[in-house]
Amino acid sequence: MVQVFIPISNQNQNLPFIRGGRWGKKTSALGKSMTSYYNRSDGKSLRRTLRSKINDFEKIIWSKINRNQLGVKFRRQYGVGPYVIDFYCPLIKLAIEIDGDSHGEDDNPKKDIRRQNYIENFAIHFLRYKNEEVRDNLEGVLLDILRDISKHIETGGS
Template sequence: MRLAGSDSSRRNARRLRRAMTPPEVGLWLALRGNDAGLRFRRQHAAGPYVLDFYCAPAKLAIEVDGEAHNRGDRPLRDELRDEWLAIQGTHVLRYTAVEVLTNLDGVVREILTIALARRERSEG
């Protein structure tokens, strides 16, 4: 099953691609040129949501959370979104923006390791 987005989430995804944060840009540059041959999408529309990054063969979403993700109703909204994605068979990895900026190589290594393992399980 393809993880497709609504019309409004696709419009929002296009807008967000033009307004990526510095941690998102750094992670995107590292993920799109990975040696594992995994294809990642940036700002991917999924249902009513927009995922920062998505690897379809691994059914893996990667979120880069800035400081705002700890405020107000944001933690609850993120939890509901993660639950919806889990129902779709998609696993979510969350990294803080600071972690991406200060440990990009470690974050990318972890993402690729998990994505490769998930892809192998789905193929085998």
């Protein structure tokens, strides 16, 4: 098992959201509340369903990244606009996707690209892994995630 201590910086100056609006709620540069984009109430039942139907490979990753085990907090099945991310770290705007067999079928790769492009407009960056990578190289996947966390913590979350 890999254990690494990563000092956390509270510098979030590069995030595209500002304080403002009524009651000091966070708002986007466009003046919309963050809940207009993140974890919208109209997607709550979908996110809840996805959390209850987590596959074995997502369970493995979640068991290694939850409860701040990598030095940062992750959320599971996090909504961004009309889409849902498998795992998301708000501090460094990192999305982790575990792609199963269905991602290679029909026009799903095109949908994944369209979905990822939409989410990247929020300055969220992606790490993608196939089920097989998690199964065959879990330590390598975790080291890759740790490297990305370290890199973004050192640069203040950008």
